[in-house]
Amino acid sequence: MDPEDPGRGADGRDRGRPGQGTTPDATPTDAAQPTPTPPDLPPDAAQPTPRPPDLPTDAARPEAAPPSPAPAPEAAGPAGNGDQDRADGAPGTAVPLLSLRGAAKSFGAVHAIVDASIDLYGGEVHALVGENGAGKSTLVKILAGVHRPDSGQLLVNGTPTVLHGPAAAQDAGIAVIYQEPTLFPDLTAAENIFMGRQPLRRGRRIDARRMRAQARALFERLGVRLDPGRICRGLSIADQQIIEIAKALSLEARIIVMDEPTAALSAAEVARLFDVAATLRASGAAVLFISHRLEEVFEICQRVTVMRDGRQVLSRKLAGLTADDLVRAMVGRQLDDRAADGHHTPGDVVLRVERLTREGVFTDVSFDVRAGEIVAFAGLVGSGRSEVARAIFGIDHYDAGSVTVRGRPLRGSSPTGAMAAGVGFVPEDRRQQGLVMDMSVQQNMALASLGRLRRAGIISSKSERNFAADWALRLRIKFGRLTDPVSQLSGGNQQKVVLAKWLGRQPSLLIVDEPTRGIDIATKAEVHRLLSQLAGNGVAILMISSELPEVLRVGDRILVMREGRLVAEYPHSEASEETIMSAATGQLQGQAR
């Protein structure tokens, strides 16, 4: 980074300020911790000077400061430092960059986390997994300085630290990339990166040109094409995350927390993100990677911490573990992974889409969905899958083609018409489009069935309650009371509420867009079983999913879209991840990566 940047010095950033107020009582992990310096030394002595994360693109990388030697780029095997819990690349004598010990946090009567501990070493990507409600988000928010733990201790570079707010976390070198990035849509990419820390010129004025140049340099280091002067409104989630990562780089963050960063990304974007994570790791930073996709965890992480019910249940080197081991640790039992009883014999055609076209979005899309059949729509994000679904349901208009449901043509641009024809639509973004977050569980469930629940124009809350209780039972939705706002439920249960809302109308065609995004594994399996059951009952299902294992597990037939066109169709028996991906990316196998 620019050493002359006056903005940086003006921050008054000092990392590892000795925190006041944390209890110095020894937690069980303390004994096992190879802390080379007594905790009461002055911070300057006890703490290695944090180095800016030089990326390997800078060819001439100086050797790291003594206490945190640069990690071996790949698994170089420190072999025999006697510490099994250590990451491949983590140096044997290093103090963890960050260490949370025995943290507990309650919100009212709810114990979000009870005993959470985690050690993050420089040069590792550390996975944090657990079901929804296991306390991962609370842990993230503690690291982000949003929540303060009720008890327990946070050490940054071996120094007890209290984070008094997000700014303090930033100063301590912790950057958090949230699942849904928190950008300022009206401001430019460069401003988003440097907000509050803009490079200054004479008179404390913002040096816009230098800010843009620095942002451009960051994007180049990350290997992405983004215009620093671009307004952020309308950026894809992947690009928004890139901006957040660029911000973390510019902060010279040593600890980067990524909270489900891949949930909304396409395969190519995930690959790009993983490259970035590897780069950060090679620079000696610690990355905490949270994901529900275990295959991703195995791909990029060296160590893993599993949480269940607010406690750490496992924290060790990933090598030697299998996905089954992790799942067992997460759910505490063996999981039946198979989607019910496999696949069904399709009946009559329920949905027929012919030559559907919307200028510039999708072209000439034709396919059928039969009763009792699950058709999975695969493809990269942005290939036009969701847009086709929205056009079928009448949210977006289309320019040419036709949609027929059970032999009767659907008039375009009318969700009401689609609903009357027996179509249900579970949208991609449940928080924005699927639910009214401030309304209660039962109100949300009844929302699509108000016509049926109405007596003389009035909706009695009793019939609403009966309706909701019935569906809650059938879908095994977990909630406090039916009158609680739906925002209090976990992601998986929220998704079930959206499903219940549409199932209550007994649709003959159900369109589900990314039905299990951000949902934990156990609930995911339940949703899959549920879809399978529905198909067994003769409902035609069109499922859009970016997760190939899900597409392969659930889909009876798999359609692949690329750049707005339907490019391939596979029966369940012939599809594989490779065939789908090569169709979706338009490449021959083996050519990529």
Add this chain to the structure above:
Amino acid sequence: MSTTLAPPREPPEAPADLSSRRLTERVFRVRETGIIAVLGLFVLITAVIQPRFVSSSNIQFILVDTSVYALVALGETMVIISRNVDLSVQSVLALSAYLSAGLFGHVHGIPIPVVFLVGFGIGVAFGAANGLMVSLGRVPSLVVTLATLYIIQGIDILIVGGNEVVASSLPSGFTAIPNVTVLGIPWLAIAVAAVIGIGAYYLRTFRSGRELYAIGSNPEGAQLAGIPVARRVFTAFTLCGGIAGVGGVLWAAQYQTINTSAGGNNFSLIVIASVVVGGVAIFGGSGSPVGAAIGALLLGTINVALDVLGISSFWDQAIAGFLLLVAITLDRLISLRLAAALRKRSAHDGT
């Protein structure tokens, strides 16, 4: 990863999408050029029908008349950019007008700048009260300032009662403020334009100014980014109050007879209308005080133009309302179009 086969990475290119920047810049400039065009059209039509409208004395009148609105719109812009609103500017202005002008009667030979300072101070006090309740009390600003609008009005009636400050008690140097011209342009308009220019420059080039935009653009994100949201919002309200206080002093200089109805019943709403017509997004995050000032000028011009054309002032308000709808519709359309255009671009770039 087993599930993904990445396409070959595109080499990082230098900003290849300059065209998207040009597009956005063009669109954002349009917001202000659009209203300048409307203003020009209005002047043109009126001048064709009634040439007297573009006489220098009439233009001077419009500029002076608009100055106070444009000035107060500067403060209001800062508040609105931060996704808040200040409805109380009109009662702050009225009270400041009475109290500051009254000083001339009570303290003989008081220097005029001191009177302006007093007006500013009165405004700052009320603005700070608004700011405290909004930022620390976390009460929506619409409610807080609606309450203070009435409270300050009540205080005003209590203090002023049936009294009024009359022109004879004011020093001639003070009452001449609106009439001084430089090269035919009212000195007052120049001064106000300069202040607005400074305000716009501040909002654009200083960290705290940009942070106001950030707060309005995404309040939660601002908190997470470590921006001192409460302090910034507090400052915006305080400044807005202070500017309204100065506006009160100017009002006194201009109208010279000050009773409880100084500023009029609609002042706050006209100011907010000017800001929105001038292209400041009502939910914060974008816009500039320059646009707001042009908005004020447009509304002021319409007011005078209808007068000159002999059209009932009923139409004045109807047209102002109509313009407001046009501005909001345009704003909405532009941002939808923009979002769609940008989305299409990232869809093309993304894979």
